Amino acid sequence: MSSTAALAPAPPASRWPPPYLLYLGNARDHLAAKTARGLAHWRPQWCVGQFRGSDCKTTLGLPDLDFEQAVAAGANTMIVGVANAGGVMDDEAVQHVVAALDAGMNIASGLHQRLASYPDIVAAARRNGRFLFDARQPPPLAVGNGRCRAGRRLLAVGTDCSVGKMYATLALERELQSRGVRADFRATGQTGIFIAGAGVPIDAVVADFISGAAEWISPARDDGGWDLVEGQGSLFHPSYAGVSLGLLHGAQPDALVLCHEPGRAHMRGLPHYPVPDLATCLEANLQAARLTSSDVIAVGVAVNTSNLGGADAAARACAEIEDALGLPCEDPVTMGMARIADRLQSCFAS
Amino acid sequence: MSSTAALAPAPPASRWPPPYLLYLGNARDHLAAKTARGLAHWRPQWCVGQFRGSDCKTTLGLPDLDFEQAVAAGANTMIVGVANAGGVMDDEAVQHVVAALDAGMNIASGLHQRLASYPDIVAAARRNGRFLFDARQPPPLAVGNGRCRAGRRLLAVGTDCSVGKMYATLALERELQSRGVRADFRATGQTGIFIAGAGVPIDAVVADFISGAAEWISPARDDGGWDLVEGQGSLFHPSYAGVSLGLLHGAQPDALVLCHEPGRAHMRGLPHYPVPDLATCLEANLQAARLTSSDVIAVGVAVNTSNLGGADAAARACAEIEDALGLPCEDPVTMGMARIADRLQSCFAS
Structure with a gap:
């Protein structure tokens, strides 16, 4: 560390x-x-x-x-x-x-x-x-304007709440910075705000300002660096999907990382909702993101394998996801984010 | 009147x-x-x-x-x-x-x-x-739980903001009530709240509670009647789509009416965003709605033809939309909602 x-x-x-x-x-x-x-x-x-x-x-x-x-x-x-x-x-x-x-x-x-x-x-x-x-008091905000802005942005999206979006984003920040790439974590939750020293508690803003809040935390930048935006919730979580969609539109991401916890029995707090299929979840996020960022792509899958019972099972789970989605898949905590960073850099080489 | x-x-x-x-x-x-x-x-x-x-x-x-x-x-x-x-x-x-x-x-x-x-x-x-x-002060709310609840619900969704969702919903309430069908307008905006005598200003709730607010205004009912939920915004409006998605999930609609104003040059307030194609917009709404209401269907298109320059042009616009989508299309103000009510009743006859 x-x-x-x-x-x-x-x-x-x-x-x-x-x-x-x-x-x-x-x-x-x-x-x-x-x-x-x-x-x-x-x-x-x-x-x-x-x-x-x-x-x-x-x-x-x-x-x-x-x-x-x-x-x-x-x-x-x-x-x-x-x-x-x-x-x-x-x-x-x-x-x-x-x-x-x-x-x-x-x-x-x-x-x-x-x-x-x-x-x-x-x-x-x-x-x-x-x-x-x-940290839970939002700053004064404007409604989102959806205007195309300069700079490169990555957003972590999830199959569910609490699957490791903040950890994945921070691990990617660390990996990119270790390669000399400008990259800044942009916080959307209370813990992230303390870690970043700035941010907006996006689940606490008034509903009309969700996408505006996401625009506010990741403004235009022209230094060639990346804004790595902390995701919240999931498009497939019926309690919080509105927050996730507003964040997706406001972040205007060039790249997505899909975050997932294999083996979770159901959506967090909702035993009557299954966790979505990864390919379905990723495609829904890409489709929605295209409203404000027409060329958005996925660059990897970050998984929390802590409940899988060991390194072998974790490696198998990652290999299965890689085969299914054709994207690098790794656990940010136990494996790091090097291969996802590789993919990001190769896709945005210019 | x-x-x-x-x-x-x-x-x-x-x-x-x-x-x-x-x-x-x-x-x-x-x-x-x-x-x-x-x-x-x-x-x-x-x-x-x-x-x-x-x-x-x-x-x-x-x-x-x-x-x-x-x-x-x-x-x-x-x-x-x-x-x-x-x-x-x-x-x-x-x-x-x-x-x-x-x-x-x-x-x-x-x-x-x-x-x-x-x-x-x-x-x-x-x-x-x-x-x-x-009216702009939301009641105390819980987060949405997404649980399947009794009763029939219809939600007005839109290609854009301010395309006549409240008028369409109220006109449908009047049409159904005139047929002896139990139907209640459920308000999500300030004007609607005064008209209904109840409701929740959904764009003013804290972001985490959007779908919970929609569940609150249209609770389970077992009298065979319809809750007709006032829509807000549009899934394709980058400023407010989060509100629209939370409302869509929380309303748990059995039926959608798509609302549209033909001839609008761009999304309201955003000259850089085109109005979405109706079929694309409807399909995106149906797809998102299926998370909490797997059998949701569309029953009609309500259009505001007031800027089309007369009854002939209005009739032509409606006929074109009917041909394209295979759904009844009418202007709630000048044509009423009889044919959309017919479709609703025939699709939910039991």
Whole structure:
């Protein structure tokens, strides 16, 4: 990790500058700390330590620091990267945030409830001249205009929710950057926003602005580099397909990577919906994408093989998908994204 | 109008009971009063009069009543059915709303700015025990679950925005009701919500809840009747297709009516996007709808022929579309929806 992590781009000038102290509070399990975990995994060079409450049941393996120690270690911002029931902070967490502000850090939160809704936190931010940032609060947006724009964009699409679209996109960013190719991950979800240092929580925007939000996070670029846009949901998930379609239109992708978890019994949260066939899913995404990007192509399939029971089964699953779709197929975590990056570079060589 | 208008269903017990006084304020033109106009056109039996400010430049042809006269005429609610610049009420409008509350009416508004954001209006509602209702404020929603539900549903889909989906759906409701068929218009936009007395402003919901909102407005029904769901946008409009897809999945339609305005040069607001071919558009909608409603069929094409220059040209345009798609095609306003209703009844005879 450390050898390639240094390639990660610095975030834009923002209100939540690294380095970070990751606040875990009294997280009950690994899942409750999913956002902090994603940040520690993909941007370890920004994370100086973790703060855990007395009842915390998980760890990121980072040094345990109190607020003064974190500031002494260089922390500029404390990330509240923990999911509590209801997305609300309890009194202890509010006191911790106030103490972190008093120690001199900015605060960034991924919770539903906005930081500015806690008077004590607002008062502490004011008296210390620090910033509060809510990752789930969308920026002001315009509706999408669909105009053809400069630059190259890749979008991760999925057979289902939670099949590894963010991991695949970040792994591809790392692979391309290691080859000297300009490539920037563009975040559309809360964890991705902390990792990228920017982005828009696309499932939280008002429905009329979905494609506009995707245009906003991947504006025209003329440096020859790639915007690698984090996908959300699936065209085949009846709860969230609207978000996926608006993102597909707004991202205006030149290339798609299809993401999939083999062996999943049904669509996430919906036992009455089967996971779509990969070829059908890919063709539906290509067809819909052509509305705003007529020459879009698929460059690979990224699979999460963690539940297949070992490297042999994973290799067989990938080989089957390669045969069926004629595209490179690999697990971003265990195999890397080299062959998909090869395909991308050969298809867009000029 | 009056012979069939009596067939319109009463709204559910609501906070904005008819009859209505329609507030036009100082509307500058017909378009500014579009919501009030739609309500007066489709539900004349609920509209006892209009209130116009001293600078009002339009009329609905209803009696001009002051607030006391309106209450004496039976009005229970004043509808603020006018679009001001910015969606905000000026001081005069606020004073008028306060006076209407003092006269004893509830207030319902289609403006962006919420009624409860004006302290004088809130105070007047409290002291008179009256209700305030904002049509653009979505109800609490759940994400869509995609579960197959009882009842029959029809959705209007479009080649573009503003091609007459609401008018087609309301005309079909009237036609079916005149035949003794149970049929209820289900509103997804502000004007439709006032006409139906219920609904959800689907373009204003948070993106994750689009299909859930469509499920909410057309719940399971077992009386053999039809829910006729107002469509929004178009799968081929790159600004709003996400809303259209979520609505398509959530509505779980048994039948589609395709709506179209012949002769439109390009997609609304987007000179760089052509209007899609009707057959392509219909097939894309059917294909996407099959995710949640596997046996969905198309039963007709509703066209807005008002810009074609007369009855002969309108008839020719309809005949061409009928030949191309093999479906009845008519203008809901000038020709009615009898042949599309015939097709619907013959396809769902059991």
